[in-house]
Amino acid sequence: MNSLILRFAAPYLTALMALFSVFVLLRGHNEPGGGFIGGLIASSAFAIYGIASGVAPVRRAMVFHPVSIAGAGLFLAVISGLGGIAVGEEFLYGVWWFPTFMGTELHLSSILFFDIGVYLVVVGTITSIALGLEEKGRN
């Protein structure tokens, strides 16, 4: 799209939205948010960047192909379920550990990794669709 304002603002908006999506992902365990909605926010960030400056810069900025990102997310989500088996419980059993990092107790769990997997799957698929629609006349 040929709008100077959008082209100028898009990189900042994208960065802000990508950051916000990570925040939404991480607060998702006990509060509204999570991997799915976080992934949607991140992919709309990429979509805005694509509308403003074309598809090629977005693909360059993402480094990996969106479909590969989705694959990595699916892999992570499946693997996170193995945590339960590792501690002698059922598949997908939530495993928690509470390391102290710089004086703060962190609440880490296998569920978090599952959610990150969901986030990546959503980012990958929705971005792939959005970029496919924005790209004109491809094969």
Add this chain to the structure above:
Amino acid sequence: MATEDLSLLKAEAMTQSTLAAVDHLPVMPLLICFVFGSVLLMLRRRVDLHPVLAIPGLALLLATDIAILWQVWTNGTMTLMLGGWLPPFGIAFTIDMMGALFLTAAGFVALACGIYAAASVDPVERRFGFYPFLFMMIGGVSGAFITGDIFNLYVWFEVMLIGSFGLIVLGSRHEQLDGATKYCFLNLVGTTFFLIATGYLYGLFGTLNMADIARKAAAMEDTGPLLTLVSLYFVSFAMKAAAFPLNSWLPASYHTPRFVTSALFAGLLTKVGIYAAIRVMLMIFPPERAELSVVIAWVAALTMLIGGLGALAQSDFRRLLNYMVIAGIGTILVGLALPQLPAGTDTGPIAIGMSGAIYYAIHSIIVMTALYLAAGVAAHLTGSSSLHEMGGLWRHNPLFAGLVLVLFFAVSGLPPFSGFWPKLFLVRATMSADMPWLAAMVLFSGFLLTIASARVFALGFWRSLPAAVDAPNDDERARIVGERFSAAGPEKAASLIPLLMLTAFVVIAGVWPEWLLQMTASATAGVLDPSGYIDSVFGGRP
């Protein structure tokens, strides 16, 4: 919150048993499908690696399925509560004998199609994700056979559909998109019915665990709403299974994608609908199924008739096979249409008929996949899948022609191959249930399929290649024949091995049927009397 409170709550809500390695088996087929599928997605630039990784993955899947079958056969129904939450709140993966049989058959044809695809799917389509979609679809199919939760069953239906949508449009030719649109739209309508029925069911019972529903439905006094519920389920599963009059999507779409994709679809997708119908209608709601049995009998009879007549009317090998799939679905539905004798007698017609129907479903999964793969080989060799142009296969490839002849005998229900025994059981069951017209229809549809198969064999295999017959002189004739039949060189092994595997099963299940009959009889007993299934989920808890 104090830690003691937490552990008390855990004791209340979560499973306490210690798990052995074998207890994790129910989840393994899905793990394998999604791990391999996602790794292949990440390797989308290295399409040369796809078959090298996918075929061992599918072999591992089949080995796991066989281990599950063995485990269920020796130790009875097995249940795994995902995440450790107790039933009926946690999602249960429950595999009984019927689920294990379908699961193993699915793994078997998936491996065969995976090997076949190594030769027949070109790198471009691999890059667009043939193997990842294959794993996704097989994951959905396996999940549907494994799960013991009805909403989870819906989710696996969706996973399977998404995988199949991906497979059916690979290649993006015009007619393919046309077929895919019909396929997608009608299947989405079918799953929407499923979802509506499941919402209604949850409103009635307040639970989604199939074992729990079966318990509560048996104890329910006001059974009025259940008939509506079961009718809704029947519509949705009949649509999935392509039963008359909801079958029009199948002949409109199955001939459009690659042969290997058609083979997978024909083998698996319709049978998932049949499996779900048996599971929900016969296991969970037996009295309502019995009330609907007249309707089911008519649907079965007309489905067989439409399948047989449709197969006769087609002049394209693959379109003809589309109708053979439909005829097979009708034959399986006969098992679901039989009346049930009062409780306590497990030797009624339904026990014999259902055993035959499950046997026929397994046979149909394997033989239909094999026939579509064979159609792919034949079309590749002769350059066309139209019966007007095919010919000369018997002379130029006797081994292949012999395999196809075996498959045709099996699909028509002629001895000594795998289609014969289940039809015998179904005819016996319908006769003893006082439904001779249905028995006659089973035999008549078998007769129609025999004629249709004979036509394909006579025209496509026995007859000389028409193009060569029309040639002006001998040199020209030799040139045409040489051109057509030299095309098969490099991929011969990859296309013959799967056919040999599948045909071997057809022969073994036809000549030595006892082992499979024992298994299907045990599967039927488990469905007719779900107490083993319920005990496996609840383990004696109230």
